[in-house]
Amino acid sequence: MDKTRLSRAIKGAIAAAAVTSSFSTVSIAQDAQAQVEEIVVTGSRIQRATDANSATPISVFDAAQLEQSGQTTLEDFLQDVPSMTGGQLGSSVNNGSAGLATVSLRGLGSSRTLILMNGRRLSSSGGATGVVDLNTIPTSIIERVEILRDGASTIYGSDAIAGVINIITKKGFEGAELTASYGSSTHGDGDEYLAAMTFGTGNDKGHVMLNAQYTKRDEIGQGERNFSACPLREIGGNVVCGGSATTTPARFSPASSSDQLIVDPVTGNVRPFNAATDAYNFALASYLVTPQEVASMYGYGTYQLYDWKDVTTVNAFSELSFVNRRSDQLMAAEGTFWGPVVPVTNPYNPLNEPVNIGRRLEETGGRAFTQDLNTWRGVVGLDGEFCNEWTWDLSYNYSRWVDSQIDRGRGNTVRFENLLDPVACANDPECADAVGATGVPAWNPFASGTLTPEMQNYALVTNSPIERSSLRSFQANLVGDFGDWALTGEAPAWAIGYENRAERTEIVPDGAAEIGQIYFVNGDAWGGNYSVDEFYGEVRVPVLEGRPWAQVLAFEASFRYSDYSTIGDDTTFGFVAEYAPLDELRFRGTYSEGFRAPGLDDLFLTPTVSAETYADPCNEYGAGDNPNVIANCQADGIAPGTTIASTQATGLFGGNPDLKAEKSESWTLGMVWTPSWTDDMGFTVDYFNINIDDAIGTLTTNTIVKGCYESPNFSSPLCSLITGAPSVGTSPSPDAPTRRASDLTIAGQLLNSQNVATFETSGVDLGFDYSVDAGPGVFSVNLSATYLHEWKYRGSSEDPTIDLAGYFGADPVTTAIVAFPEWKFYGTLGYEYDCWSAFTTVRMLGAVDDFDPSPADLATRIDTTWYQDVNFNYFRWENLKLTGGIRNVWNQQPPYVTNNDDMNTLMRSYDTVGRFFYGTVTLQF
Structure with a gap:
């Protein structure tokens, strides 16, 4: 039984690419004589032998590694990769994610990391932001994930500034596979479920694969963990519970002064507001981990239409998918935040003058946000090979994304003003009925529990905006070589292509929001679209081969011309060089220009x-x-x-239609060492440097x-x-x-948005992969790490440059408080024998200091943080596989940091769930 998806035939390319997770060494031993085939590696359209070393830094992960991690979702797996740093936005984030799952290579933002499936773009799942929701990719269809840790705009176009993540799906799967998985935290919450079914069949003419998957994650409340049960404050050297000054009962201020007052809930007397004792604990009405359900269907098929042996083969292929995601967030109850005025005529007004109030609508239980998101995607195309082994393909890609949102617990501004004014309320029959049912003339915001269900039904509204996005793309590619014009045994190769792409976004607000009657909700409808025509070309020229001290010397060059309907045209160039003085030692370097076209929100967002x-x-x-x-x-x-x-x-x-594209320059310089005395070891080191100018900011x-x-x-x-x-x-x-x-x-x-910011980041990626026979089985080790030398940002020419490497602070990309550790490490040890295998993974985030501390702050440093995971596998009867494991074995708690109200920690950088147990059963027929 094949226990991994990668054979030894691609081991050389993997080792050269600095693979960042361990491989099943049993499969390596079994498939040593696998036939070498030609594939397209992410970062180039030119086919090359799988045992050829890659000239660009690539990380490759297969399905077995994803399973070994114990992660149900692709986002959680990828966010542990060392090259992912800074603000990682996971779907479990309560405040700001809307259920969206993204990753950010080099911490430069998800909009600068291009996500592909089988080398083709996916529709934006973040509305106008232009980012892809990784929830739309079911894990059970993944054969491997390739991460290009280098700019690739010349090959793939806009957004590939930091790199590319290419998800390769299963295509040759035959038989049937049923998978069921369940996991739960050591606290008995945050349960995760997965059920998947895959079926594939084929013959010499074609193949078809069908897949269905369902995943579910239960919520965890912030009150369920000690570290997040209340927003912490540091007072007099002590850490105490704090909260929001917009509270219940209402904090208020008279029109004649700036005094902050409250009606004491015990004595009923007016007194000064005390933040230490009167603040509202919004953590108890907030999720630590948000719930979500994702159901998907996926189908892939290919069929040989013609085989004209003297001319070309013609194959038809199709890829269809549908994904439904339902996600929820729960946040603190709506606050009035000094919006309404309590008139003198309100009988509960404790002062003889109008007062402004900051009142938390605690009786509502909080604001509940729900996203019901549907994504459709279809790809149809033709491909083939000419008799001279040139290959070609034509494809049309269409995807559509619709997000129907429901926001509950929102306040209607006009109706709350009516509730506070007895005269206005009496003139509104619905308001009169709402207060009349309780026998009072108006709402009393100066006491708790006074916003009755009848008043809530009258004054609360449900905000139901709809967002739509679509992508249409046509691609044509031709790949070949110059045949006899070779300087070495390998002929110069080339690829050319054309792409036409169009994207559209539309935001339809709720009616009440559109007329400005919902607290703090922008209700303007807006939309936008763009189209682009692109041409690209690349060439690879081997210069020397098999010479003393020059086993390989080759160069590559590429360009891309892009003509946008919104920003005009642009051309980018890229160059690659590789040199191997010995068979076991290879040097590689790249230079690439990149660009990111402004997103539709950057251009057209309503002011x-x-x-x-x-x-x-x-x-x-x-x-x-x-x-x-x-x-x-x-x-x-x-x-x-x-x-x-x-x-x-x-x-x-708002948006700015006069924006231009962001521009970048990237350099990498690396070394690959694969010792001649073993076929099962690889060591890589790659330096990277990325500069971005004209970055879009405010x-x-x-x-x-x-x-x-x-x-x-x-x-x-x-x-x-x-x-x-x-x-x-x-x-x-x-x-x-x-x-x-x-x-x-x-x-x-x-x-509005302007081309004013700059980024610069540099560092070193390290990788080590080794396997060896040990006793009756095989022992494997894989180590990968990233050293972040600098991560610089300048908001504009008028602002100072900040360097966040080695610090935690406000991420300029996401605005969240996140960590940028100098060192991030991921290592896996494994042992496989017969039908058993066991793996342990160690994850590390290096120490970071507060970028902008105050002398009185108590928590200005986070020490090096370690996590350990374990995974066990047992194979039985050739078709049954049992998997069990523990994530965060030692229940490492997230670090406390000063003055971060959102869970008192960096939830986008550190594990907030704690120890997590899981088990999986897989049946194959």
């Missing part, structure tokens, strides 16, 4: 208004200030020493104002982003109508 706090350079300026500031403030009619009372300006956020109000006023005579381009008073409906200043309002404040700024 929204926000109040932004800033430091005004003209406030009380004097002779000692920057001369440009003095001159510009005087030009605005502001005299020295003038006090500008307001520190807020209106900011307009400028802050302070950056705009500071940069503008410090430039001579308002010459900075930043000045054009100050839109002035008329755009926000306030009266303009007579001296500076385009910059200042009549009260001298900066009245409005354009804070």
